[in-house]
Amino acid sequence: MQFAYVGHGPKATGFMSKTFKRKPGLYARCTTCGYYMPLDARGEERCICGNLYRTEREFKHELPASEIEIFKGVKK
Numbered sequence: 001m002q003f004a005y006v007g008h009g010p011k012a013t014g015f016m017s018k019t020f021k022r023k024p025g026l027y028a029r030c031t032t033c034g035y036y037m038p039l040d041a042r043g044e045e046r047c048i049c050g051n052l053y054r055t056e057r058e059f060k061h062e063l064p065a066s067e068i069e070i071f072k073g074v075k076k
Contacts, residue, residue, distance in 0.1 A: 003027060003036065003071035012070035013039070020059045020068075028052055028059070029069040036071065 006012045006026070013021040020028065022039045029036050035047035037054060045054045051062040061068055 002074045002076055003029075004074060006070045006072050008069055009066040020065075022059060025073050027071045027073050028061075029071055031063065031067050031069060036073075038073070 010017045010020050013023060013026055020039060024040045026039045027036045028039055030047040030049060030052045032051050033047055033049040035049075035052065037045055037047055037052050039054070039059060041054070042056065044056070046052065052068070053060045
């Protein structure tokens with residue numbers, strides 16, 4: 001999979017958004033460990049260092065929201 005940079009923080013997931021929108025094809029990248037986490041996947045997931053955490057209902061983060069990079073995943 002290839003990743004195309006969209007932006008930083010919640011605004012990169014939706015116009016003027018204050019929270020991260022869980023849209024299909026969007027990935028959050030932890031700036032500490034470099035882990036790519038799909039925002040729309042089911043189940044729970046945590047990045048390698050533990051700064052990003054996704055549950056069935058929400059996306060949580062230990063980093064400041066403005067530091068989290070958002071990418072669009074494109075199949076090769």
